[in-house]
Amino acid sequence: MLEIPAKDFSLQATLSSGQAFRWALLSGWYYGFIGPSVLKIRQVNGSLQYDTSDAALTPERIRHYLALDLDLADILRQVDVDMQVHQAIVHHRGLRVLRQDGWETLASFICASFNNIKRIEGMIERLCQAYGDPVALTPPPFAGPKGPAHRAESPLATAKGGGVNGFRGFSFPRPQTLAAASERRLRSLGLGYRAPYLKATARLIDEGKLRIDHLRCVEYDAAKTALLGCDGVGDKVADCVALFGFEKYEAFPIDVWIERAMRYYFRHKPMTRQRLHDYARQHFGPYAGYAQQYLYHDIRTAHATSVPC
DNA sequence: CGCCAGGTGCTGA
């Protein structure tokens, strides 16, 4: 069991706010992946406790993924410019924008279009089971005298005799794997009409026509333009990928929930998404993406009855 | 059953 101090941070708000689709909450612990490394983590007051069987997953790597190096107080001070976002900040203080793998984020949000989060999670999990590699979180050398591992019910934790707590997951498929997948099989996983989009985008990367890792080093506009060249990637998905996968904090993804939240600023006047996007960027500034994530999470959790997590 | 979901691509004006 290892520990990381984490000030001004909420693991639960961060992992359940719809930016990542592969974290499973089992008996108070979140199980998931950072890149190819499997991780078990929970927050106890101001401290993160975690376990991993991958030596490559250093505390620094975890801190980077969770964006604990950023000065959240400073960021929130910049975007706390009206009552609506102020309330969202009060409700979910500690929510941070993750630094996820770029390819995984791109593929995930292609699947996310015109879809709901429950089904997105299922689609991505089936995609990983079909095309990823099995990865187990192996038991620690000196397992305590705890009772038998609980039976997990999440699809992430199968009963196939995985490591500690029965956890066994699958790594995210590589681009070349999905580029070679058949559209029919992708459809059989429930991807629907997104199947050819995902395959085409995977092929674009596999053929070297989109150097995706390079997008981390370029400006927001250049990254977005490049992402828009992918099949199944429009304005909204490109912004999600830029924000969650490539640290472009100016990105302001507008989906149906954010569109609803934005009506607050325009007294329900009908506005195009382009207009809302322009307004949001000048209203919230260079960390507009943080404002967006707080607004998104707040409006969804306000609909408490129908929102999971 | 009908409606909704972290929309995109295509078409025709």
Place this chain on the structure above:
DNA sequence: TCAGCACATGGC
């Protein structure tokens, strides 16, 4: 440029 429409699927 922009409104209007089809698109797969499953949860509620």
